[in-house]
Amino acid sequence: MTDSLTKQIGRRIKALRKQKGFTQARLARATLKTVETISKIENGHVSPSLTTLEEFARKLDCPISTFFEDCELPVPETELTKAAQKIQYALKAFPDADLEVLAELVDALEKRRS
Structure with a gap:
């Protein structure tokens, strides 16, 4: 089963943050968020707003679309003939x-x- 989009984006943010050498605390300071909020976003417990994604993209120096790369959207099951x-x-x-x-x-x- 495919994880929710929120969880997939959270994992992507975490991977990019680590790739860029940011700790959760550093990203929190840079985006005026709490470490707890960063953790909740990365673990898929909170869905980041578009504004938050824009802030992350700016601070991590990547296009906002990067957060959606390799994300799989669940396909709704439909009744087929x-x-x-x-x-x-x-x-x-x-x-x-x-x-x-x-x-x-x-x-x-x-x-x-x-």
Whole structure:
């Protein structure tokens, strides 16, 4: 199961902080936060605001997008029809050559609908 986005961002902040040689105390001083707040953010107990992420990005000298790199968003489970389940299975199980044939079938169906 994928961790929450808050936990993933927290781990990313912690890794970047350490990579840049910052302690929690130093980052707290630089961003006018408490060490407790930094700890809660890094452990995923508190979701940082956009303003806080901007402050962290400035102090850690990185783009704000860095905090979202390698984050996986959970995909909501939806009820699939039997046909859709069959296709989903095929995408995981079939060799590339079979997937190319399947893609050609999809193209043909799209042309037929146009």
